[in-house]
Each structure stands twice: as C-alpha cells, then as structure tokens.
Amino acid sequence: MSSVRxxxxxxxxxxxxxxxxxxHRLHAKGAKLVLTDIDEDLLTRQRDELGTDRVLTxxxxxxxxxxxxxxxxAAVERFGGIDIVLANAGIASYGSVLQVDPEAFKRVLDINVLGVFHTVRATLPSVIERRGYVLIVSSLAAYAAAPGLAPYNAxxxxxxxxxxxxxxxxxxxGVDVGSAHMSWIDTALVRDSKADxxxxxxxxxxxxxxLKTTTSVARCGEAFVKGIERRRTRVNCPGWVGLVRWLRPILSTRVGEMPVRAIVPDILPRMDAEVAALGRSTSAHNEELEQD
Structure with a gap:
C-alpha cells in the first residue's frame, strides 16, 4: 500500500x-488537496473545516x-504538481426517456462524461510527470441499468x-487508472430523489x-481511499458490486431483466407523473446551482 502523505x-x-x-480522509493521512466544485458556499465550508495549509479550493x-x-x-503553481486525480463530479436526472427534460439529459452527459474528460485532459500532463493515479467515478449503473435513469446509466x-x-x-x-463502482450511496443525489x-x-x-440497499458515505469514502492508496483498477462499494460486473452479460438478457421489468409497468408511469408535477427533471439544488 502506497502512502498518500x-x-x-x-x-x-x-x-x-x-x-x-x-x-477529509486523505487530509488526515497527510495529503495535499485541490478541491473543485461549482457550489462556492459548500466549498468554502470545506476550506474552513480543513484549513488552508494543505488545501486549495x-x-x-x-x-x-x-x-x-x-x-x-493553480494546483501545480501552489503544490508543484498533481499526483492523484479523483474525477468525482456528477449529477442525475428524473424521469423516463419520454418524460425527462432534454436539457436535463444533456446536462447529465455534459457533467458526467465531458466533465470527466475535461478533468483528465487538464490534469494528465502533471499526473504523467509524477507517474500518478487517476480514479474515475462510475457506478453500479454501468453494470446494471435502472428504469427512469437512462441518462445516468449511459x-x-x-x-x-x-x-x-x-x-x-x-x-x-507509469500511470495507473481505476474506475469506482458504487451501489446507492446516502448522498444528496439519492436523498433528493427520494424526497422529490x-x-x-x-x-x-x-x-x-x-440492489435495493443504500451504503453510507463513510463506507464509500473508506473504500475510495483504500483504492487510491492501492492504485486499484476497480473500486467496488460494497464489495458485492464486483460480482454484478461479472453478471453483467446475464443482467442485460430477457431473463436477467425479468425482476426489474416486472415493476416497470406500475412504477414508471407514476414516477413520470411525479416528475411532471415537479416541473423539473433534477433536484432543486442542482436547478439553483445551474441558475447561479
């Protein structure tokens, strides 16, 4: 296990x-952090909690x-280079392919896919120079699709x-690259979806x-840090997500899809009705950030 100090x-x-x-976990282990986000208030809170000695927001x-x-x-200027990249920024949308706002669909792809490319493209020269590690946040959704989440799945x-x-x-x-795959995590993405x-x-x-279980942010963070320290090719959280990867060829067959297909005729029309009543295809927080 390599040290992140x-x-x-x-x-x-x-x-x-x-x-x-x-x-927070990497900072406690002595790492220097460059944190980016579009939510300036929350980013400032992170800086205040962690201090500015080894943190750039x-x-x-x-x-x-x-x-x-x-x-x-700015990261290179402040700290001399970049050793590790965690391409973590991402959002989800609400509603089926027939219901989702096309602009929301595009926003998901722009942030979740182009955002990863932009992050890697910008940081890779320094990561190569330091023979570092890149961890790209994917999801269990890359292995098993869910109705009403087509943009996120894609x-x-x-x-x-x-x-x-x-x-x-x-x-x-000398650069290692991993992808992280999590089940439902108790983040704002899941909480807002449940609330809406x-x-x-x-x-x-x-x-x-x-597939119905939700994992804590703490457990997910612990898995990510271990994956970063060990420069893993795949980080699965919880561990059983790795098994789903091997079952992926079966899950996309008619037999594998049967359990989920069975609930779609009942659930999806009601979900779309809720999305229509909301008048938006993403969380209120994401909508607010988009308008800022």
Whole structure:
C-alpha cells in the first residue's frame, strides 16, 4: 500500500458527499488537496473545516475545459504538481426517456462524461510527470441499468469505458487508472430523489436482493481511499458490486431483466407523473446551482 502523505490530490465535486468525505480522509493521512466544485458556499465550508495549509479550493465547472485547465495550473503553481486525480463530479436526472427534460439529459452527459474528460485532459500532463493515479467515478449503473435513469446509466457506462481506454494509453508512462463502482450511496443525489419522488424510494425497495440497499458515505469514502492508496483498477462499494460486473452479460438478457421489468409497468408511469408535477427533471439544488 502506497502512502498518500505529501501527495497532491485533485478532486472534482469536492464540496460535499463522497468527494468531501474522501478529502477529509486523505487530509488526515497527510495529503495535499485541490478541491473543485461549482457550489462556492459548500466549498468554502470545506476550506474552513480543513484549513488552508494543505488545501486549495477552486470554484470551477467541469463542463468548462479552460476552467479545469486553470484549476490544474493553480494546483501545480501552489503544490508543484498533481499526483492523484479523483474525477468525482456528477449529477442525475428524473424521469423516463419520454418524460425527462432534454436539457436535463444533456446536462447529465455534459457533467458526467465531458466533465470527466475535461478533468483528465487538464490534469494528465502533471499526473504523467509524477507517474500518478487517476480514479474515475462510475457506478453500479454501468453494470446494471435502472428504469427512469437512462441518462445516468449511459453516462456511468461511458466513463467506465473511458477509464479502460485511458488505462491502456498511459500504463507505459507509469500511470495507473481505476474506475469506482458504487451501489446507492446516502448522498444528496439519492436523498433528493427520494424526497422529490416517492416512487424512487419505492423502486429501490422493490429491486432484487442487495440492489435495493443504500451504503453510507463513510463506507464509500473508506473504500475510495483504500483504492487510491492501492492504485486499484476497480473500486467496488460494497464489495458485492464486483460480482454484478461479472453478471453483467446475464443482467442485460430477457431473463436477467425479468425482476426489474416486472415493476416497470406500475412504477414508471407514476414516477413520470411525479416528475411532471415537479416541473423539473433534477433536484432543486442542482436547478439553483445551474441558475447561479
């Protein structure tokens, strides 16, 4: 296991949730942090909690490549380089393909996919120079789809394969690349979805086996830190998510889809009705940040 003490870690979506949890854990282990986010208030809170000695916070939108390049340049100027990148920023949308606001669909892809590319593109020269490590946050959704979450499913499958391609491109340069795959995590993404749509929580409760379980942010942060320290190719949280990866060919067959197909005729129309009543296809917090 390699030490993160003294290493410079660049985290997108570092103001809250898993990004903030990982930041706190790495900081306690002696890492230097570069935290980016579009939520300036929460980012300031992180800076106040962690102090400024080994922490640099930057308000930047992952959809903006020049902004991410500026953040990477600031990291190099402050700390001399970048050793580790956690491409963590991401959002989800509400509603089926027929119901979801097309702009919300595009926003999910812009943040979750292009945002990962922009993050990696901006930081990779320094990571290569330091023979570092990149961890791209994908999801269990890359292995098993869920109705009403097509944009999120598509984005997480995309960045998993992006990580696979990147790994092949930079391995000979001494850089390791991993992808992280989590089940439902008790973050604002899941909590807001449950608060906005009763059918979301109902859908989770009716999924088969462990697919219905929600994992704590602390447990997810612990898994991420271990993965970073060990420069793992895949980080699965909880561990059973790794089994779902091997079952993926079966899960996308008619037989594998049967348990979820059974609940769709009842759940999906009611979910879409809730989305229509909300008048938005994402959380109120995301809408507010988008308007700022």
């Amino acid at each position: 003294g290493k410079v870690v660049f985290i997108t979506g570092g103001a809250a949730g898993v990004g903030a949890e990982v930041a 930057i308000v930047a939108d992952v959809r903006d490549l020049p902004a991410m390049q500026g953040a990477a340049a 984005s997480k499958a995309a960045v998993e394969h992006f990580a696979n391609a990147l790994r092949l491109e930079v391995a000979h340069r 749509m009763s059918t979301f929580g109902e859908m989770l409760s009716r999924l088969p086996g462990p």
